[in-house]
Amino acid sequence: MSDWEHVLDDLVRVRGRALVRHAYLLTGDVAAAEDLVQDAIIATFARRSRVRSAVAVEGYVRRAILTTYSDGYRRQRRWHDVRHLLVRSDAAHGHESVVGDRADVVAALRTLAPRVRACVVLRFYEDLTVAEVADQLGLSEGAVKRYLSDGIRALEAVLGTVRDERETHTILERTTP
């Protein structure tokens, strides 16, 4: 077994589930998420002649997930019925429903542009700092903050008020090493 195969085995065993969950929040579909993660792993390992460790390569895989997803989004030019605003879950299901229903948040995420969506997922699902999100995605911190601001504003229009900036800062301070 070659070195890269050991690293691949580690990555999939230790981080595979987390990567699929991350991709699920991007795609909104489990099967699509599995395909996306596979494509990203293949693209990363095929391209890199040396892969040192699962930890080192995971960042590249995450970046490949976003690139592959965005590229598919652009290349395929999926045309779909225009959806201006999501219907809130209580209206959609015809019964009283808590704001922030699981299906709602996944559907709400899908209204965000790919890069905005990726920033929101890394920041609020993976609990990364702004600097860590920027590093993962190869963006400036300013761009990440802008994307996060745009994403939260769009999600609030559908889900309701998101925990405010002060509380977000508190989370940032707790998670910053």
Place this chain on the structure above:
Amino acid sequence: MTIDLHDLLHSAADGVDSTPGVAGLTARIRRRRAIRAGAVGTGALAVAGALVVAGIHAVPSHRSAPPAAPAPMPTAVVGADPGQCGWEIGAPSATGATVDSSNEKYQLAVQTAPPSSALTGSLEVTTAIVARSGEFDLTASNVTRLASRGGVVVAVWGDAGGGRVRSDHQVGGYDLVGTEVVSCGASAVPLADGAYQIWALQTVDDGTGPVTLLGGGETVDFVGGKQAATCGADVSTLPASDPSADFTARIDYPSLEPEIYGDVADDEHLGATTSFALIGSRTLEGSYSARIYLADASGKIVVDGADPVRGQAVDIAMIGDATGGEGATSPQRDVLCSDGSPLPPGTYRSFVVMTVDPFDGPAGTTSLVAEAGDVVVPAS
């Protein structure tokens, strides 16, 4: 009431209990690494999404003499095999050979590049396999290019590009050939002036048996034996828009948002977002290519997607679930089609022409055309 986005996202995703399969990944990575190392040949095929038009083709020496009078148009040959002179497009042959222009799995997308002044008598035709869903990996014959008039093949050329065709996306196997078009039955005789439909044939096999795909149908005008120039022509020469679709477009210039247009090169400043709604019960799912045209104050086309310096073409992309919706063109360089120099300061009218090849229905393409607003190039 505030919501905790962290909790909400975890609630949504933590129930997903799936991991990639290592064995399958290992095999595919090994294969890709071997290909990158050059150990496995893949034929004369380009990577999906990367299109560069080839350069100048030398005019054969026998063309230096005054051209012979165009040969008379051949008439239909009953029972002709697909791709032969005289074949009626789509008709079965006497030998039983058939073609498929609405295959349930694959489409042969055909795109003609805008004519460049650098090319004489050549027609640059791009083809790509478009899969209706998922990735694909298949063997393919060479592509045969055809020109028809009145539904009858009158020119056959450019038999090349076969090999292995595969893609991790739904569009792949670009094949780019620029060759001189000659009439059936005679060499070095140009096509008579007029409108022709451009097609391609390619036999593919994904392991379930060969099928010959027929794609294309875009109309190209020939004048003086070569593709009529759009560069410098009046904007009224752009095709009419299909009346069964309400198509609108909005130009973006000079900055293109990556979220909309994907990877944008530093010298790509033209893009357009588009929207269409079908009228009636028609659907329009298929492949398409979209091109931005700019016209100056006199109505003369000064940008048509051609780039005489770099020979740029545009991507073939795919429409899915198309009863209507929104999309965007590929980024384009804002250079004059006449000589590739930057656009001079001024105000230009922009137009988007989208050529659509539906998956289903009769063979052929349709055009959606919209004026997209002004492009203002400031004085430096």
